[in-house]
Amino acid sequence: MTDQQHIVSSFDRDLETIQAQIMKMGGMVERAIADAARSLESRDEELADEVRGRDKAIDALEEQINAEAARVLALRSPTASDLRLVLSVIKISASLERIGDYAKNIAKRTSVLSTMAPVNGSPAALRRMAREVEEMLKDVLDAYIQRDAELAYEVINRDQDVDQMYNAIFREFLTFMMEDPRNITPCMHLHFIAKNTERMGDLVTSIAEQVVYLVLGHMPDEPRPKGDKTSSDPSIAPA
Amino acid sequence: MYDTPTLERTVDSNTVKFSARDVHVFYGETEAIKGVDIDILDNTVTAFIGPSGCGKSTFLRCLNRMNDTIDICRVTGKILLDGADIYDKHIDPVQLRAKVGMVFQKPNPFPKSIYDNVAYGPRIHGLARTKADLDVIVEKSLRRAALWTEAKDRLNEPGTGLSGGQQQRLCIARAVATAPEVLLMDEPCSALDPIATAQVEELIDELRQEYSVVIVTHSMQQAARVSQKTAFFHLGDLVEFGETGQIFTNPRDPRTESYITGRIG
């Protein structure tokens, strides 16, 4: 990477503009995750509605970023790091948009859950998981803006923690549901929330991979660490 | 044919045509080329890019000894064509230039008829015994340069009466007529409009089937479009030489990066 300026300074301004939009979008998505988790914990239906409403702005921003990126591709014919920047911007915005969708989904389930009896202790675990994802997102955006491949690798590794949290929550919900069938409906909702959060972690990881590609010119070498064993490990399944 | 990765689609020969080792070129006291090592493959378009005065044209002109015509120019090192040193005393530069054809920046047909333009090289090298032989060579060369359909009815009209793009293709036909093995092109499209440029680029891609093509270009986009291998020259050094896709998506040297992304460097 180079911090030199382009000879054509308007090219620099174009690239800065789309990066600023990515950062803005990242900020909006971070807030959506945090608010969704908070509304779940505090059973705040109003906040949940707000999160769902703000998702439209995130979608619109993604569209705008894609349009800008297409313009830069057409008009500037970027090469090398510039090309990788534009490509990563397109992918990162798509990932952010998906994360935003998951946050919206969490908020939607929160509205449903607030009408039911609370399940003991589970929202706090979910809240921790969401906070972890939120931290990862914050770090990956920092890594992006500072072109820090180290930090991006670290984020990729932290996804394992999220996966493990999800495993724990998965087992916990299984237990709850087996204990009392009335818990099944709220637990199914809560499980989806946990699964969504886990997916968010995966998307943050893919953003981190884009950061690595942007900085180093190639995708991360080592296979992506997998912590989610619920789909492959039969021992977790109920007997 | 679609199962090969696009990035590797292009290089399909491993035969080395030109092999340069530690080539230095001096203009009087100034060193224009500072030790270049490069292997140019057969059936491949190799692009030389770099800022003005970086030595890419100078190096290109070493490959057919066009620099010989400049008195103060001195070349050291080895340049092997099919394993034979072209700067060897026994090599006649005139014969070499028939084997290594050249196309120049400005279309420069001779002020003669289209036919004579193409026939000139075969005539002076005695490649045709009879007029019929010569006719065959002229037609073949014009076909190869994708000019036959446009020119076949006006072979006796002056070559200078053609449009710029046609003139450049005529120059390519003229170069092809001496049955060369390598075609050197020194910014062949810089005087052409985009359509004529596209036609010449298409032609270059076809010529790759039979020749090793080396093209110097100021347009990085052109290098990206037509070449399979790209060499980046800077201040007389060969900074980076590699597969074109790699050079344009992920150059290894920061100087290459600065140049191809249009940064000051």
Add this chain to the structure above:
Amino acid sequence: MTDLSTQDAPFAGSGSSLMRRRNRRQVMLQGLGLAAISFAALMLFVLIASLVSTGYKAFIQTHITVEVFVDPEEISVEKLPRGGFRDVLLASLQKEFPDVEGRAELRSLQNIFSNGAQFQLRDMVSADQSLIGQTVTLRAPVSDPFDQLAKGLVKRETPEQLRRVSDREIDWFDTLDAAGKISQPVNWGLITNADSRFPELAGLKGALVGSFWALLVCFLISFPLGIGAAIYLEEFAPKNRWSDLIEVNINNLAAVPSVVFGLLALAVFIGWFGMPRSAPIVGGMTLALMTMPTIIIATRAALKAVPPSIREAALGVGASRHQVVFGHVLPLAMPGILTGTIIGLAQALGETAPLLLIGMNAFITSAPTSPFDSATALPTQIFIWADSPERGFVSRTSAAILVLLTFLITMNAVAIYLRSKFERKW
């Protein structure tokens, strides 16, 4: 600052003093250029006008037509080409003026004829001997004083003792004129006659042929040598101190005064080699020395003007150095070379001083038949005539200058035509 009027019309700055000054300068410069060109045109006009006004009279010649009885007593087949042609002519005039008697009177009458009339008659009779004993009609030039009288250059108002023709002679002339025996046809003799002491007979043939031989020799020597030297210097010679030295010397040579070349030719060609004096071959060689630098410089310029792309193209398809030069560069440079050569030859045609030094201002009454015969050239002929005392040579000098100018203009026109025709073929 924010003046409303300038805001409304941003280009209305013509009122500013800067703009006014700039415009004034522009007008002044154009005016000066126009004045210079007008002055040059005026001078050229004055020159041509004065030449034409004095010279046009030499293009007609006063002739007298007489019936001559070729008296067999005076002229016989055996004595040809000798014979009393003079007396026969006089007799034909005596018929017109029977009252003229006495030797002096008769000589005056005889003097109406040019000295060449008797030779004209002689040539007629020699060509056709059957004319002896017959009466023939002869149209012969009148002598210079009567020619001048007819052309009004000798004025009747001038007192008799100051005029070259007496009142009596004027009477004779007027009588002849009244009888329709005087005519003024076009003077082809100016071109077809060689030089003569008698203005009415003097022509430029010797000078034209002499100039032709001299120019031919000059061309044959300077053209191949000049082009050869230029090609070598421009295309093959290594660029070093020696070629620089040669280049400087060639440029200096072009600036050497022509009289120096004449001295050189006198010493070398005539002194050492013992070549004939006054001969066009020596003149041509001298002129070749002078023309060569011009041709070399013009050729080098023409070779330089051939775009390097053509050379590269030829080299690129594997042409050798001499194939490039003789197959491509030289043909393209040819129009420029020819233009330079013609201009050089035109210069040589007008050159006088070196020819004077090698004796090409001799008085020679027959045209040369080879470049080794003595001859004059056009400019030296003008020089000789301008020096001659007879009144008739005044207009002939101007006429000769007009002839010379016609040749020069023609040659330059050809040069311009060649240049425009072949200009930028590539």
